[in-house]
Amino acid sequence: MRATLTCVLCLLAGVLALVLGATPAQAGVLTRAEMTRRFPAPLMVGEREADLPVWPLFKQNATATELVGYVFESIDLAPIPGFSGVPLNLMVAIDPKGVFIGVEVLSHHEPVFLDGLGEAPLYQFVKQYKDLSLKQNISIETGGHRVRHPDAAHAYIDGVSKATASVRIINQSVLAAALKVSRKKLGFAAGRDPDQIARVRQDVFEPLDLKRMMADGLVQRLRVSNRDIERLFAGGPGAGLDPQALAQPDDTFIDLYLACVSVPSIGRNLLTAAGWRKLQGRLEEGDHALIVMSSGRYSVTGDDFVRGSVPDRILLRQEKLPIDMRDLDLDLKLALPLAADSVTIFRVIGQAGLDPASPMDFALPVTRNKGIVYPERITRELSLRYTLPQRLLTKVEDNSKSWPGIWNARRWELATLAAGLAVLSVALTMQKRLTANGSRFNWFRRAYLVFTVGFVGYYAQGQLSIVNVTGVVQALWARRGLEFLLFDPMTVALWAFVLVSLLVWGRGTFCGWLCPFGALQELTGKLAQWLRIPQLRVRHRTDARLKYIKYVALAGIIASAFFSNELTDKLVELEPFKTAITLSFVRSWPYVAYAVGLLLASGFVYKFFCRYLCPFGASLALLGRFRLLDWIPRYKDCGAPCQTCRHRCDYQAISPSGAVAYDECFQCMDCVVIYESDEKCAVRILEIKRHRTIPIQPAARSSI
Template sequence: MASILCLLAGVLALLTGATPAQAGVLTRDEMVRRFPAPLIVGERDAELPVWPLFRQNATATELVGYVFESVDLAPIPGFSGVPLNLMVAIDPKGVFIGVEVLSHHEPVFLDGLGEAPLYQFVKQYKALSLKQNISIETGNHRARHADAAHAYIDGVSKATASVRIINQSVLAAALKVSRKKLGFAGGRDPDQIARVHPDVFRSMDLAQMQRDGLVQHLRVSNRDAEKLFAGSPGAGLDADALAHPDDVFIDLYLACVSVPSVGRNLLTPAAWRKLQGRLEEGDHALIAISSGRYSVTGEDFVRGSVPDRLLLRQDKLPIDMRDLDLDLKLAAPLEADSVTVFRVIAQAGLDPASPFELALPVTRNKGIVYPERITRELVVRYQLPADLVIAPEGNNKSWTAIWSGRRWELALLAVGLLVLGAALAMQKRLTAHAARFDWFRRAYLLFTIGFIGYYAQGQLSIVNLTGVIQALMARRSLEFLLFDPMTVCLWGFVLVSLLLWGRGTFCGWLCPFGALQELTGKLARWARVPQWRIKPHWDARLKRIKYVMLAGIVASAFFSSEITDKLVELEPFKTAITLNFVRSWPYVAYAVGLLLASSVVYKFFCRYLCPFGASLALLGKIRLLNWIPRYAECGTPCQTCRHRCDYQAIAPSGKVDYAECFQCMDCVVIYASDQQCALRITQIKRQRTIPIQPAARSQP
C-alpha cells in the first residue's frame, strides 16, 4: 500500500508540470528589470533553465550571454544545509558578466559578519573567465597576480567554508551552461555523465596499473625542466637545474584513486575505507604521489585548499578540485616525499568516461621589482578503461535517477509506512494490550527520529507548502518536488491519512521533531519532572496561535520570499533535524528551549505554535472517519479519558476534537482496558454480583 502511495504521489507531482525541474525564483519581469535596454531578454530556454541576453547591433541581433540561477543547475548545500541561490551571467566566451546573491541561509553572514562581505565577494567574479583556474586567496597569498590560466579572488575571513561553497556553486553551474550552450563540451552531451563502476575490481600490481593507464607516471629531470623554457625569457634562471642537470626535478604518480581497481590496489585497506568515508556519491578523488625538488603542493600550500601546482581540465575547461587533508598509507611499493589526495565534487561535472588532463604548471620569475612570470606546463593525460565505468542511461541527473539511487531508503520507508497503516487499520488488536502498544509506539517514534528524520531527512515542513505557493505564483513547474523522493512519499501517505484519520497520523507518528518532543516529555515524566497542565480556557486560546502563524507565513509567500524565509524559522525543524543542532546559538537555543518546554508542557510547540500542524488540522477537516470509539457514557458521566488526554483534545461532553488529536491512542487503550476504563470496570463488578435467593424450606 505504501509503495503504491509513493508511486501515485510521484505521478501526481509529475503531472503538475512538464518543464525541466526549476527551483529558481526569477521571472521574466524580474529579468527585464535587472537587464534593461539596450539589452533584450529572450525566452527562457526549454531545455536548460537559462535566459539568453541579446543586443541589437545595427540590423543584427547578437548574443550577449546567458543568465541563470545556480540552484537550478548546481544546488550544492551550504553550511546551513540549504543551497545558496546565485544569479550568474556569462558571455559567449565563458567570461563572467556578473554574479549576484538571490538568497542564502549561511549563518556566518546572517548572524555574524553581516551580508556586506558576501556581496563584495561575489562582485569579484566579473570579467573572470571559466578558462582560468579560479582560486580563493586568504592571508599572504593575496599578493599573487592573475594570468591567462589563473585567477585569484579574495576570501572572507571567518567564512572560509561558505565562500568555498559559493565558488563551487558558481563554477559548477557556469560550467554546465558553457558545456551545453557554448560548445565547451568537445561535442559530447554534458548531461550524459558516466559513473565509476563501484563493483568492478581487478587485482593488479603497480606495473599492471601503469600498463592499463590507471596510474600515470611522470619523471622529469632538471635537464627536462630547463628544456621547457628554452628560447624564452625563463631560460637559464634555475641555477640548481644548470648545476645538476641529471637530478630529479619531479617524480610524480597520478591516479583516480576513487576507482576501486586503483584505490584498493594502491592503498592499504584501512586507507581505502578512510577515503570512502570522505566521499559522497558521484565524487571523485585524485591522488598525487611525488618526490624530487619540485613539489605538487609547494611550501606555502594550505591543507584543504585548491592547489596551484596541479590543475584539472576536461574539454579545455578547468575543474575545481580541493585537497581532502587526508594522510593515507600506500600499499604499493612507492617511495614519496608527499602523498596528496584531491576531491572533485559530483556537481563539478567531471566525466570519468571521457579523457581529462592534469597539468603541472612550472613558473619562473625574471626581474626583482616587477618580475616577469614565465609559465610552462607539464601535462599528463588520463582516461579510465571502459569496463571500469558505467555509461549514462538517459539523463542520470533527472529525478528518476535520484529515485533509483535512493531505492533502498524508499523501500525501508515503504515498509515503515505499510506497518503503520496496517497497525492503525487494526487498532483493536493494536490497543488490546497496553504494554505491547507502548512498546510499539516507542519503537516507531525512534524509527521516525532516527531513520525518517536524521538519516533520510524526511521532515515535512511548512516550507513544502510555501515553496509550492511561490512556484505557482511564478508559473514554474512543480517537478522540483520529485527531486526529494522521501518528501513525495511521505506527502502521499499523509494525504491519504488525512482523508481517513485526520492530522494525527503525521503529527503523532511521522513528524521527527514531534517524536523528539514526545520522547523528551516521557523522559521528563520518568525523571519525575513536575508537569504543568494548562487550564482549559487558556489551552483553547493558546491553540489559536498556530493558525495565526500559518496565516502570516502563507500571506508572506504571496508577496515576499525574504519575509517568508524569516518567518519559517518559527519551525525548529531545520535546526534540530536537518542541521542536527549545528547552527548559530540563537537557533539552537530556540530549538532546545522548545524541547525543554515540552518536558513540562506536553508537546508544547506542536500544540500551540506549529504552523505546519495548523495546516494539516485544516486539511484534516475532510476526514471521513470518526475512528476513536466512544461509549454513550463517555463524558456523561465518565471523564477518565478527558483527564488522561495529554493534548486536552477531549471536551467535557466526551466529544473528540480531531483537529487537536495527535493519534497517541491512549484513550483507545483505555476504552479497551478492563483495568482502566471506568465503565468496563463497573460492568465487570456488576457481573460478579451474587444474586440474593430465598432459603429453601425444610420438610417436616
C-alpha cells in the same frame, strides 16, 4: 474559531489569486555597468545579445578583438526553483571551448543556507566549477560515496553535508543554463543532456557480414536513380532542369550506405583492424562516428567541400533538432567488399546530445537553380532514418544532475521508509489488536518514535515543514513548475503518505507518528514524566485559545509568500525543525537556544510547540478536516458521565462532552488503550460490575 476562519480565507484568497493571474517569473538583474565592474580591463563587455540573454566578453589581442567567453544569469535560462520555491540566481561565465571561467551566487532563498549552515559552504561549492569543462561529466560527491577518477571526460565536486538536495538543484541550474548557451553559441547541438542518454556498449562484438548487417539495420542503404530524383522535383519550378536525369533516367543518382561506425559490431566488421584502431584514437568518450559510403553522380561532400568541416549536403536531425556532424578527415580502408567512390567519416561530439537509442533522421538536400542573373534555388530533400538495435546499447546511470538519479541513489533509504510506513499503516488499521495490551502498545509506540527521530529525521532528513508549503505557493504564484520537489525523494514519499493519511485519519498520523521534531518533543515529555518533573495542565479555555496561535502564524506565513520572499524566509524560522533536525543543533546560539527552549517547555507542557505554535501542524489540521473516518471508538457514556479519557489526554483534545477534536488529536491512541481496557475504562468496569452475579446456594438442611 475566528483565527481558523481567517486562515481559511487567506488560503482561499491565495488559490483565487493563482487562478486569476500570477506575477511573472523573476528575470536577470545584471546591468551593463555592473558587468563592467565585475569584468574590468583588459576585458571588455559587449552588448547583451537579443536572441539569448548573454553578455559576450572580449579582450584586445594585438590588432584583433578576441572573444573570451559569455556571461549569463541562470535565472534567465534555467529558473529551477529551490526548496523555498524561488529559483536561485547564479552568474555563470564560460569560455568559447565550454570551460567554466567562474560561477557566483547572485541571490538565493535556500533555507539550509539562510542562518543555517550559513552561506560560506554555498559560496565554496560554486567556486569548484572554475576550470571544469562542459565536455566533462560533472558529478557531485557526498559523504562516503567518494570515488574520484577525474579525467578529460569526468569531473567531481564536493557536495555540502545537510544540503545534498539543494546543491543538486544548484548543479542542475548551472549545467542546464550553460548547456543552453553552449548549444546556441559554441556549436553544441540542441540535443538532450548528454549525461541522460543511452551509451553504446563497447563490450559487445558480433562478427557479421554485410548482408547480415543490412538485414539487422546496422547498415542502411539509400539508392536513388535519376528517375527518382526527377520525380522529387515534379510539379514544381525545379522540374526538368537536369538534362542528364532526363537523358539517362535509369542511371544512379546516388547509391549511399550509412552506418554508425563507432559501434564495435559495426566498425570492427566494416573496417580493417588498423582502420578501427585509428578511428578509436580520434574519438573521445561519448563521441559517435558515422560512415557514409556512396557512389553515383551525386556526392555528399561535393567538389567544394573542405575536409574537416561541417557538410551541407547531408544533415542529421533527432527529434526535429539539428545535430552537428564534422568530417574527421580520415582515409580508412573497408574490410568488406563494398563498391564506393567516396568514404567519409563524420564525428558527432558527445556534448551534442545525440541519443543512439532514438531514431536518427538524415537528410540529403538536393538543390537546382532556375534562371541566370538572379537564379532561383529550389531544394528538395532525400531522407533516410537510421536506428540502432537496443542490444548494442545500455542506459546510462542517472547522476546528480537529474532527480531520477537522486531517487536511484537513495533507493535503500526509500525502501526502509516504505517498510516503516507499511508497518505504521497496518498497525493503525488494526488498532483494536494493537491496543489490546497497553504495555505492548507503549513499547511499540516508543520504538516507532525512536525510528522517526533517528532514521526519518537525522539520517534520511525527512522532516516535513511549512517551507514545503510556502515553496509550492511561491512556485505556483510565479508560474513555475514543481519539479524542484523531486530533488528530495524522502519529502515526496512522506508527503504522498501524509496526504492519504489526512483523508483517512486526519492530522494525527503525521504529527503524532512521523514528525521527527514532534517525536523528539514527545520523548522529552515522557522522560520528564519519568523523572517526575511537575506537569502543567493548561485550563481548558486557555488551552483552546492558545491553539489559535498556530493558525494566525500559518496565515501570516502564507500571506508573506505572495509578496515578500525575504519576509517569508524570516517567518518560517518560527519552526525549529531546521535547527533541531536538519542541522542537528549545529547553528548560531539564538536558534539553538530557541529549539532547546521549546524542548524544555515540552517537559512541562506536553508537546508545547506542536499544540500551540506549529504552523505546519495548523495546515495539516485544516487539510485533515476532509478526513473520511471518525476512527476513535466512543461509548455513549463517554463524557456523560465518564471523563477518564479527557483527563488522561495529554493533548487536551477531548472536550468535556466526550467529543474528540480531531484537529488537535495526535493519534497517540492512549484513549483507545483505555477504551479497550477492562481495568482502565470506567464504562467497561461498571458494565462488568453490573453483569457480575453472586450465586446463592440453598442452606443445607439437617435431617431429623
